[in-house]
Amino acid sequence: xxxxxxxxxxxxxxxxxxxxxxxxxxxxxxxxxxxxxxxxxxxxxxxxxxxxxxxxxxxxxxxxxxxxxxxxxxxxxxxxxxxxxxxxxxxxxxxxxxxxxxxxxxxxxxxxxxxxxxxxxxxxxxxxxxxxxxxxxxxxxxxxxxxxxxxxxxxxxxxxx
Amino acid sequence: xxxxxxxxxxxxxxxxxxxxxxxxxxxxxxxxxxxxxxxxxxxxxxxxxxxxxxxxxxxxxxxxxxxxxxxxxxxxxxxxxxxxxxxxxxxxxxxxxxxxxxxxxxxxxxxxxxxxxxxxxxxxxxxxxxxxxxxxxxxxxxxxxxxxxxxxxxxxxxxxxxxxxxxxxxxxxxxxxxxxxxxxxxxxxxxxxxxxxxxxxxxxxxxxxxxxxxxxxxxxxxxxxxxxxxxxxxxxxxxxxxxxxxxxxxxxxxxxxxxxxxxxxxxxxxxxxxxxxxxxxxxxxxxxxxxxxxxxxxxxxxxxxxxxxxxxxxxxxxxxxxxxxxxxxxxxxxxxxxxxxxxxxxxxxxxxxxxxxxxxxxxxxxxxxxxxxxxxxxxxxxxxxxxxxxxxxxxxxxxxxxxxxxxxxxxxxxxxxxxxxxxxxxxxxxxxxxxxxxxxxxxxxxxxxxxxxxxxxxxxxxxxxxxxxxxxxxxxxxxxxxxxxxxxxxxxxxxxxxxxxxxxxxxxxxxxxxxxxxxxxxxxxxxxxxxxxxxxxxxxxxxxxxxxxxxxxxxxxxxxxxxxxxxxxxxxxxxxxxxxxxxxxxxxxxxxxxxxxxxxxxxxxxxxxxxxxxxxxxxxxxxxxxxxxxxxxxxxxxxxxxxxxxxxxxxxxxxxxxxxxxxxxxxxxxxxxxxxxxxxxxxxxxxxxxxxxxxxxxxxxxxxxxxxxxxxxxxxxxxxxxxxxxxxxxxxxxxxxxxxxxxxxxxxxxxxxxxxxxxxxxxxxxxxxxxxxxxxxxxxxxxxxxxxxxxxxxxxxxxxxxxx
Numbered sequence: 007x008x009x010x011x012x013x014x015x016x017x018x019x020x021x022x023x024x025x026x027x028x029x030x031x032x033x034x035x036x037x038x039x040x041x042x043x044x045x046x047x048x049x050x051x052x053x054x055x056x057x058x059x060x061x062x063x064x065x066x067x068x069x070x071x072x073x074x075x076x077x078x079x080x081x082x083x084x085x086x087x088x089x090x091x092x093x094x095x096x097x098x099x100x101x102x103x104x105x106x107x108x109x110x111x112x113x114x115x116x117x118x119x120x121x122x123x124x125x126x127x128x129x130x131x132x133x134x135x136x137x138x139x140x141x142x143x144x145x146x147x148x149x150x151x152x153x154x155x156x157x158x159x160x161x162x163x164x165x166x167x
Numbered sequence: 168x169x170x171x172x173x174x175x176x177x178x179x180x181x182x183x184x185x186x187x188x189x190x191x192x193x194x195x196x197x198x199x200x201x202x203x204x205x206x207x208x209x210x211x212x213x214x215x216x217x218x219x220x221x222x223x224x225x226x227x228x229x230x231x232x233x234x235x236x237x238x239x240x241x242x243x244x245x246x247x248x249x250x251x252x253x254x255x256x257x258x259x260x261x262x263x264x265x266x267x268x269x270x271x272x273x274x275x276x277x278x279x280x281x282x283x284x285x286x287x288x289x290x291x292x293x294x295x296x297x298x299x300x301x302x303x304x305x306x307x308x309x310x311x312x313x314x315x316x317x318x319x320x321x322x323x324x325x326x327x328x329x330x331x332x333x334x335x336x337x338x339x340x341x342x343x344x345x346x347x348x349x350x351x352x353x354x355x356x357x358x359x360x361x362x363x364x365x366x367x368x369x370x371x372x373x374x375x376x377x378x379x380x381x382x383x384x385x386x387x388x389x390x391x392x393x394x395x396x397x398x399x400x401x402x403x404x405x406x407x408x409x410x411x412x413x414x415x416x417x418x419x420x421x422x423x424x425x426x427x428x429x430x431x432x433x434x435x436x437x438x439x440x441x442x443x444x445x446x447x448x449x450x451x452x453x454x455x456x457x458x459x460x461x462x463x464x465x466x467x468x469x470x471x472x473x474x475x476x477x478x479x480x481x482x483x484x485x486x487x488x489x490x491x492x493x494x495x496x497x498x499x500x501x502x503x504x505x506x507x508x509x510x511x512x513x514x515x516x517x518x519x520x521x522x523x524x525x526x527x528x529x530x531x532x533x534x535x536x537x538x539x540x541x542x543x544x545x546x547x548x549x550x551x552x553x554x555x556x557x558x559x560x561x562x563x564x565x566x567x568x569x570x571x572x573x574x575x576x577x578x579x580x581x582x583x584x585x586x587x588x589x590x591x592x593x594x595x596x597x598x599x600x601x602x603x604x605x606x607x608x609x610x611x612x613x614x615x616x617x618x619x620x621x622x623x624x625x626x627x628x629x630x631x632x633x634x635x636x637x638x639x640x641x642x643x644x645x646x647x648x649x650x651x652x653x654x655x656x657x658x659x660x661x662x663x664x665x666x667x668x669x670x671x672x673x674x675x676x677x678x679x680x681x682x683x684x685x686x687x688x689x690x691x692x693x694x695x696x697x698x699x700x701x702x703x704x705x706x707x708x709x710x711x712x713x714x715x716x717x718x719x720x721x722x723x724x725x726x727x728x729x730x731x732x733x734x735x736x737x738x739x740x741x742x743x744x745x746x747x748x749x750x751x752x753x754x755x756x757x758x759x760x761x762x763x764x765x766x767x768x769x770x771x772x773x774x775x776x777x778x779x780x781x782x783x784x785x786x787x788x789x790x791x792x793x794x795x796x797x798x799x800x801x802x803x804x805x806x807x808x809x810x811x812x813x814x815x816x817x818x819x820x821x822x823x824x825x826x827x828x829x830x831x832x833x834x835x836x837x838x839x840x841x842x843x844x845x846x847x848x849x850x851x852x853x854x855x856x857x858x859x860x861x862x863x864x865x866x867x868x869x870x871x872x873x874x875x876x877x878x879x880x881x882x883x884x885x886x887x888x889x890x891x892x893x894x895x896x897x898x899x900x901x902x903x904x905x906x907x908x909x910x911x912x913x914x915x916x917x918x919x920x921x922x923x924x925x926x927x928x929x930x931x932x933x934x935x936x937x938x939x940x941x942x943x944x945x946x947x948x949x950x951x952x953x954x955x956x957x958x959x960x961x962x963x964x965x966x967x968x969x970x971x
Binding site: 037043046051056083084088097100101102109110111112113134135138140141143145146147150 | 463
């Protein structure tokens with residue numbers, strides 16, 4: 007297979023190997039080859055954030071990451087947040103606070119909020135609005151998304167206390 | 168008397184009307200397990216990519232497919248000539264016109280569909296699309312609709328140049344589509360001629376796009392053996408979609424299955440039938456393989472589902488105290504290259520004649536002239552009923568302009584002109600019957616909440632200091648829930664809607680609808696309506712929509728019609744079931760039906776409250792032989808609901824802005840929205856809809872616009888340019904409500920999701936203009952971007968610091 011590359015990385019804790027052209031985007035590898043359809047495509051210009059995944063501890067828009075850049079990386083998507091049948095506090099928060107409507111931006115939103123809470127477990131409303139500004143939502147007006155993140159932050163911090 | 172704990176507990180167990188029930192849809196979405204169109208993957212599926220025109224107006228001299236076809240993985244390249252033998256190179260539009268599915272000898276807008284490449288995957292398809300060689304001869308383009316009917320204007324649609332009519336009355340120019348009017352012109356002119364005060368303003372609703380985060384797309388799959396066509400599609404109107412496919416293709420409707428799965432936002436963008444869908448269907452019929460076609464974002468903004476582009480002129484005539492005596496509105500409507508405007512057949516300008524708003528205006532006349540230009544075709548209703556944003560924007564701007572002219576406060580002038588509570592149902596001078604309203608009450612509540620007097624005082628102080636502060640008011644009336652079949656049809660099909668409910672022996676139920684959720688939460692709210700009507704817990708009522716093989720026929724979800732029409736069908740279908748259940752209960756309790764009364768979840772014998780039958784008990788009995796003489800088993804019903812009237816939600820909004828006169832930046836300090844949508848089904852979902860609608864209004868007012876250069880080239884068709892507000896710039900929303908039920912709706916509900924968009928846009932504009940009102944400014948066109956607002960400051964000479 008000329009012009010193809012084998013890439014190995016960890017996806018939601020599991021080892022995966024894919025054979026891709028150098029130009030293949032991570033979002034397409036996830037969605038088309040690895041049955042990971044939680045991250046979505048909403049634009050081609052890295053503006054909407056529907057494709058947000060966590061790559062080695064940073065939020066990235068997987069529509070502008072080449073899969074060949076992911077050798078040995080750890081990739082986390084929405085599918086990896088639920089642990090042992092228990093929802094992540096953010097997943098619970100988005101439901102409890104009505105932080106989603108059509109659900110299309112939700113996986114990217116939650117994955118981005120996950121990174122926010124890793125970096126800043128106790129964000130203010132302004133922190134949240136600033137951190138989430140790379141993820142577009144047309145349904146909710148963001149107000150309940152802010153509440154959902156606050157719900158999760160409180161739940162996680164009270165669990166640690 | 169307080170309800171007993173038992174009653175409260177039983178009521179709570181239903182999770183019915185009025186409860187902020189958490190959404191049943193969320194479980195899959197928060198796990199990333201929704202099934203959106205691009206998640207559909209079928210064995211052998213091929214991918215379609217479009218070849219599009221770089222020119223806004225050009226003749227196609229030749230198309231050479233050879234290089235594309237020679238590429239590995241490419242199955243076909245389809246052009247108009249390939250569709251011609253099937254008669255599918257053109258298709259009828261909702262607006263009564265025809266539209267080229269693939270450009271037939273000429274292109275009439277930039278990015279028009281010229282060819283579709285079918286290939287093994289999306290990368291190969293995109294590569295091959297670049298290899299299709301098309302030779303064009305460029306023609307002069309018309310971009311400004313005001314020039315469309317000039318004597319020397321190039322003819323855009325040569326295919327219909329000699330047609331006197333395109334389904335909506337006589338045409339006066341080859342680029343003229345229709346002229347539509349309502350009201351009494353002569354009487355209106357007479358009032359204007361003798362009025363104490365008149366005002367006139369040119370007011371633009373620019374071309375914008377609904378831009379849902381998921382673009383449009385489909386997977387068409389034709390089974391050559393059975394002749395069955397299955398189309399998964401992002402459609403807000405799956406049943407109409409199937410009917411149109413049947414009309415187009417000649418395939419019997421029973422052999423076509425249209426499935427709208429999860430839809431990543433619609434806002435009107437996903438109502439029409441686009442060329443991409445038709446080509447995908449043809450490609451599947453030809454190849455016998457499933458074909459997926461998904462728009463890119465640039466394709467989405469450039470070609471499918473633009474909204475507005477209404478160039479208005481508003482005029483009001485009033486007495487010296489600002490009491491409106493007559494209204495005269497014109498609009499020049501730019502429908503682009505094909506009239507695929509979404510409207511009901513008899514309403515080519517949609518519901519524009521709701522432009523008298525919340526006001527008692529005795530005489531009115533309005534006219535809309537629609538023209539062709541070299542821009543993408545259409546005109547969808549972006550989070551509103553058909554042309555209602557345009558109408559409400561005009562009246563809500565004009566009443567402010569009148570207030571300035573007569574020197575009356577903008578709240579007071581609204582009070583003077585409101586339709587009063589005792590006048591409902593109120594017949595407008597343009598022919599609508601507004602069902603119910605309580606406008607004074609709503610406005611007073613909002614003004615008190617925001618301390619309007621205090622704001623005016625603060626504004627006066629700021630103005631004295633040279634600062635710009637604006638207070639915007641909007642007191643709008645919407646018209647939603649299309650609609651009565653005697654008024655509203657699309658392609659001959661009335662805009663009724665439907666619900667089928669089947670109760671299972673153990674008392675759970677399934678209900679199916681002709682509507683189609685795109686995030687509105689139907690699976691949650693419809694179950695609440697049925698739960699209250701039937702006394703069964705909403706958690707045990709499953710809601711389904713969107714699969715034409717199983718759902719009853721309906722006109723889909725747009726124009727806030729789901730609750731007004733589908734919700735009514737749900738309540739009435741449930742009432743049929745309850746009527747049958749009552750007969751069974753009377754039989755079991757050995758009393759007459761009239762001796763029974765309904766209490767939350769059961770029938771009880773009047774005067775003997777221990778004698779009861781719950782709906783769950785009755786559900787089981789309905790599946791036994793112990794039934795009244797002659798009654799059949801089963802507990803189900805269906806309802807096709809043809810509404811007697813539309814519904815008229817309303818609201819009163821206040822917006823406060825601070826504008827930096829040196830940069831033109833506008834800060835929305837406060838936005839207070841009171842909505843009255845009649846009976847409230849789920850307050851949590853209502854509030855969410857209002858947040859979303861206000862945010863889309865904010866987007867339109869402050870940044871959205873699809874600009875073109877004079878040759879018809881797009882100047883902003885990706886998210887790099889097209890404004891979608893982020894969490895950071897979106898204001899904080901305050902919500903409030905009054906409840907004035909609709910008298911003609913079975914549960915009194917009116918619909919809500921579009922009110923905040925329709926009412927929000929003029930409220931923002933009114934606030935921005937108000938910031939300049941003391942400087943003699945009466946109107947500023949949207950979008951109120953910092954640059955455009957700064958230009959206003961510059962024109963007034965207030966953009967410079969005093970010491971520079």
